[in-house]
Amino acid sequence: MAPSATPDRLLADLGTTFRPQRQWVEGRGVWLIVGHFLSSVGAGTWVFSLWLGYRPGLGLALAAVALSGLAHLRFLGRGARFWKMYRVRTSWIARGFVGMSLFLPGAALHLLRPAGAWGSLGLALATVGAAVLIVYKGNVYAASKGVPFWNSPVLPILYATYAIRGGLALLLVALPLGGRGVDAHAVGLIELWVAVSAAVMLGFYLGVMRGTNLAAQRSVAELVRGRAAPAFYLGTVAVGLVVPILLGAVGVAGPLSQAVLAAIGATSLAGDFFAKYAIAKAGIYVPLMPAGREPAAPAA
Amino acid sequence: MVIDLKRCVGCYGCQLSCKAEHGTPPGVLFARVVKREIGTFPNTQLVHLPMLCFHCASAPCVEVCPTGASHYREGGVVDVTTDDCVGCRACMQACPYGARYFNETQTGYFPGQGLTPYEQRKYAAQNVGIVMKCNFCLDRVQAGLEPACVANCAARARTFGDLDDPLSEVSQLVRLRGGEQLQPELGTHPSVYYLPPA
Numbered sequence: 001m002a003p004s005a006t007p008d009r010l011l012a013d014l015g016t017t018f019r020p021q022r023q024w025v026e027g028r029g030v031w032l033i034v035g036h037f038l039s040s041v042g043a044g045t046w047v048f049s050l051w052l053g054y055r056p057g058l059g060l061a062l063a064a065v066a067l068s069g070l071a072h073l074r075f076l077g078r079g080a081r082f083w084k085m086y087r088v089r090t091s092w093i094a095r096g097f098v099g100m101s102l103f104l105p106g107a108a109l110h111l112l113r114p115a116g117a118w119g120s121l122g123l124a125l126a127t128v129g130a131a132v133l134i135v136y137k138g139n140v141y142a143a144s145k146g147v148p149f150w151n152s153p154v155l156p157i158l159y160a161t162y163a164i165r166g167g168l169a170l171l172l173v174a175l176p177l178g179g180r181g182v183d184a185h186a187v188g189l190i191e192l193w194v195a196v197s198a199a200v201m202l203g204f205y206l207g208v209m210r211g212t213n214l215a216a217q218r219s220v221a222e223l224v225r226g227r228a229a230p231a232f233y234l235g236t237v238a239v240g241l242v243v244p245i246l247l248g249a250v251g252v253a254g255p256l257s258q259a260v261l262a263a264i265g266a267t268s269l270a271g272d273f274f275a276k277y278a279i280a281k282a283g284i285y286v287p288l289m290p291a292g293r294e295p296a297a298p299a300a
Numbered sequence: 301m302v303i304d305l306k307r308c309v310g311c312y313g314c315q316l317s318c319k320a321e322h323g324t325p326p327g328v329l330f331a332r333v334v335k336r337e338i339g340t341f342p343n344t345q346l347v348h349l350p351m352l353c354f355h356c357a358s359a360p361c362v363e364v365c366p367t368g369a370s371h372y373r374e375g376g377v378v379d380v381t382t383d384d385c386v387g388c389r390a391c392m393q394a395c396p397y398g399a400r401y402f403n404e405t406q407t408g409y410f411p412g413q414g415l416t417p418y419e420q421r422k423y424a425a426q427n428v429g430i431v432m433k434c435n436f437c438l439d440r441v442q443a444g445l446e447p448a449c450v451a452n453c454a455a456r457a458r459t460f461g462d463l464d465d466p467l468s469e470v471s472q473l474v475r476l477r478g479g480e481q482l483q484p485e486l487g488t489h490p491s492v493y494y495l496p497p498a
Contacts, residue, residue: 011329015335077385081386085366146394150393289336
C-alpha cells in the first residue's frame with residue numbers, strides 16, 4: 001500500500017499554513033477508519049442483539065469486532081507490539097484496546113457456552129467491552145490537541161450515536177438471515193429515529209466547529225467544499241442520511257419489506273463509514289503562523 | 301531552549317545541521333524553519349519561525365501514547381522509546397506543533413540509486429514503522445556538547461540551558477527579553493521560548 005505521505009508532499013504540507021492530517025486517513029491510515037467503523041458497528045450490534053434476543057446478531061458482532069482488530073493491526077506501524085498498549089491511565093487508544101480485549105474473549109465465551117456461570121461471565125465481559133468500544137473512538141479523536149476540528153467534546157457523542165446507529169443498521173441487513181421473532185418494522189423505526197438524531201448531531205457538530213477557531217473553520221470548509229466534500233456529500237449525507245431517512249419515513253405509514261429494511265441498513269452502514277472517513281479527512285492541524293504567501297523553501 | 305528571533309536570519313542552518321546529525325529520511329525535519337510573507341505590497345514583511353520539538357511540560361503526545369513509548373526524560377526532555385512504539389501515530393495528531401514524524405519508508409535522497417553509505421549507516425539506527433522526533437540531541441548533551449542546531453547556528457540565535465535554574469543564561473534571557481512560548485493558550489507549557497524580533 002502507498003505510504004500516507006510522500007516526502008515531497010510532507011515537505012509541501014509543512015510549508016502550508018493549514019497543514020492537512022494524512023496519517024489517519026491516507027495510505028495505511030484507511031485501515032484505521034475501517035477498524036473504527038467495524039468496531040463501533042460490532043459493539044452496537046452486540047448491544048441491540050442482546051436487547052432483541054437475536055443470537056445470529058451476537059455472532060455478527062463478534063465477527064465485526066474481530067475484523068476490526070485485524071484492521072487496526074494492519075494500520076499500526078508495528079502491529080506485532082500491540083500487546084504493549086495498556087497505558088489506560090491517560091490514553092483512550094489503550095482504553096479501546098482493553099475494551100476489545102474484554103469483548104472478544106467474552107463474546108466468544110458467551111456464544112460457545114450461553115448458559116451457566118461461564119456464559120454469564122462472558123456476557124458481562126463482552127457487554128462492558130462493547131460499551132467501551134462505543135465510547136472510546138470519539139475520545140481518541142477528541143484527545144488530538146493538534147487538530148482543533150476533532151478536539152471537541154461533541155465528537156465523542158456523535159461517534160457514539162453513529163455506533164448505535166451502525167449496530168441497528170447491521171441488524172437490519174442481517175435480519176433476513178433468521179430474524180424470526182424480531183419485530184423488523186420496529187427496528188426500522190428505531191433506525192429512522194437514530195438516523196435523524198445522527199443528522200441533527202452532525203449539523204450541531206459542524207455548527208459548533210464553524211465558530212471555534214481558524215483551523216476548525218478551515219476543516220469545516222474542507223468538509224463542505226474541499227478535499228473531503230465528495231465523501232461528505234455523497235457518502236455521509238446522501239447515502240448515509242437522506243436515503244435511509246426517506247425510506248424510513250415511508251415505513252412510518254406502514255410496514256416495509258425486509259429488502260427495503262436491509263437497504264436502509266446497508267445505506268446507513270455506508271454512511272457510518274463515510275462519516276468517519278470524511279471527518280478524518282477534513283482534519284487540519286493548528287496553524288503555526290499567520291496566513292500569508294509561502295516562499296519556496298530549499299529541498300531538505 | 302531560547303531562540304532569538306531578532307538574530308535568526310532564516311538561513312536553514314539549524315535544519316541542515318539537524319539533518320546531518322541525525323541522518324533522517326527525506327520529509328523528516330526534526331528542526332525546520334517556517335517562513336511566511338505577510339501583508340500586501342508595499343507593507344509586507346518576511347516572518348520566519350525556527351521550529352523543533354518544544355519538549356512541553358504538559359506534552360499532549362505523552363498523554364495520548366497508549367504504550368508509554370513517548371515519555372519524559374530527566375530534565376524534561378520528551379523522548380520516544382523506539383522498542384515500545386507501535387506506530388499508532390496518536391502523538392502526531394496530539395502535537396499542535398507538527399514536531400513528530402512517522403518513519404514509514406527509508407527511502408534515500410537519490411531515488412533509484414540505492415542508499416548512500418551515510419544513509420545506510422544512519423538508517424541502520426532508525427526503526428521503520430514508528431514515530432521519530434527531536435530529543436534535544438541527548439547523546440550530544442550527555443557528552444557535554446550543545447544540540448546540533450544550537451552549535452551550528454551561524455547567527456547564534458539559539459541558547460540551550462536549564463530553564464529551572466533562575467541564574468542560567470536561558471532563564472535570564474527569557475526574563476530580561478520577555479521570552480514567549482508559541483501558542484501558550486494550548487496549555488502545553490513548551491520548554492522552547494522565543495525572544496521577540498523587535
